[in-house]
Amino acid sequence: MTVEIDIVTRELINNTLSSIVDEMALTMQRTAYSPLLRDLFDFCTDITDAEGNLIAQGLTSPVGVCSKYFVEALKKRWGGDIKPGDVFIGNDPYEGGSHIPDVNIGRPLFQNGQLVAFIFSIAHQLDMGGRVAGSNACDNINIYQEGLRIPPLKFYEQGVPNYVLHQIIEKNVRVSHKVLGDISAMVASTAVAERRFRELIKKYTWPILEQYINSLMDYSEEMTRAAIKALPDGVYEFEDFLDDDGFSDDPVRIYLKLIIEGDSMTFDFTGSSPAVKGSINHPFTSTVKVIHCGVRAILEPWVPINSGVLRPTKIIAPEHTIVNAGFPEGVAGRGVTMGRVWDVVSGALAKVAPDRIPACCTWVDFGICIGGDDKNREPFIFTDFLMGSWGGRPWADGISAQTSYILNYSNVPCEVLEREYPLRIEHYTFVPDSGGPGKYRGGLAYIRDYRILADDVIVQWRQDREKFPPWGLQGGKPGTPTRAYYITADGKEKKLKKSVFTANSGDLLVAILDGAGGWGNPFERDIDKVVSDVRNEIVSVEAAKRDYGVVIDPETFDVDLGETQKLREAASKGIAVEEHS
Helix, strand or coil, rough: CCCCCCHHHHHHHHHHHHHHHHHHHHHHHCCCCCCHHHHCCEEEEEEECCCCCCCEEEECCHHHHHHHHHHHHHHHHCCCCCCCCCCECCCCCCCCCCCEEEEEEEEEEEEECCEEEEEEEEECCCCCCCCCCCCCCCCCCCHCCCCCCCCEEEEEEEEEHHHHHHHHHHHHCCCCHHHEEEEEEHHHHHHHHHHHHHHHHHHHHHHHHHHHHHHHHHHHHHHHHHHHHHCCCCEEEEEECCCCCCCCCCCEEEEEEEEEEEEEEEEEECCECCCCCCCCCCCCCHHHHHHHHHCCCCCCCCCCCHHHCCCCEEECCCEECCCCCCCCCCCCHHHHHHHHHHHHHHHHHHHHCCCCCCCCCCCCCCCEEEEEEECCEEEEEEEEEEEECCCCCCCCCCCCCCCCCCCCCCCCHHHHHHHCEECCCEEEEEEEECCCCCCCCCCEEEEEHHHHHHCCCCEEEEEEECCCCCCCCCCCCCCCCCCEECCCCCEEEEEEEEEEEECCCCCEEEEEECCCCCECCHHHHCHHHHHHHHHHCCCCCCHHHHHHCEECCCCCCCEHHHHHHHHHHHHHHHCCCCCCC
């Protein structure tokens, strides 16, 4: 039966689908065992059709578009042996996953014996085994060192738990009670979504609901093609670099050629560096995820988030390169590369749509895992992904200490961290003069210190953007680079980068994030905004003069308009002005 699509009904269905995946997210957040899910929100919820095409995605980390690859691997492995009550689990980067810590839970949904949808929760686990606590080390040299790889398997079979698989996980991961607790929260969230989805089917019947879902995907495709068609045809190139892979000092290149032709886009990464020795290689599924977010950046926010958005795109990512890891290349620390892939996507898009794309943000340039035994000899693992700030936007300053706009991470509160782990946060504050100067300033860097309160603690430390700080746009300047230090209890200091090492009680880990890039000519910044930044200790008096051409009295905060005008006029003519103390 074919129905005439009513746009009001379609919007109501779209809102209901969005509510279902958001209720899943709330279920996970409220029932999770670890701060990684409960406080940091490193998870995603989504619903796909029977082929894995994204139908709806929750307001969490936007990885749902990759569920299609997990569905393909699941069906290849299980064929027609998919039944009501089954719940699938998997994390293999080479069978539809992203990296080993990210576990997929998929629940098939049947209606009158027909497979109609999959409900997914995907979440980063505290540990999935491997040589280093947290399963996230970037100095692995292949996938075998990274932890327990699980192909798409039945975690529940027709409602009955697979106790063998449960026990295999329990015996191969650290802090197994928390890991299995978080996985149980994921399973519970899919059960909640199944109930809600069945209510929607009951209201409309499946044949009608299916037509509306297909119409939503067609509508998203239509809106995406219209947005692309409004952009100028052409070839737009952009490149950025990772500092290194942790083994050599050689920069790792990520290059993108963005081709816009009519109502379609091609993302061609040919020319990017080959896969590296360190396990920061990027699986293809993660590259697709980032491109999905990039396409959405040119869309209006009311366009439904589903697979229709990707239909007008083509992705070229040669295998065994940094953007498309091939077996058995390591991918555990791929989060830092994901940020750089986003940077080249947004950098290329900024050439096409300069009025929509901000300057370079600060991504997950710090990924920290700390594991060991506390004073009661109980094992612990703490994972922290330090998200920095937004780049200056074409219409406003970047937001400081705000997760990147294509991730919805949060902050693990110091009080929670100190209550649950043998750690103490001694310094957590913004860094003045760190945001990239611009007409719209980049968000600030911040410092986060960790005092270790236990002995023989294994630290997995991953950082980037020391050599290549976040870039500015449209005349904006780059932000400041990252820095990190390990200071022993007796005062010995060592610079950190990508490494794994042992720390002891009294040692201090210092993470200084990078500042985000600025947007627009800094000498065009509103003078009152510069004064406000100086008053709030965001910008120093010296930097106000140097970077913005605004001369401010450090005592009264009055502006010397004559000197300011002289500096700004000279800057506009490219004339260096002699500075007087």
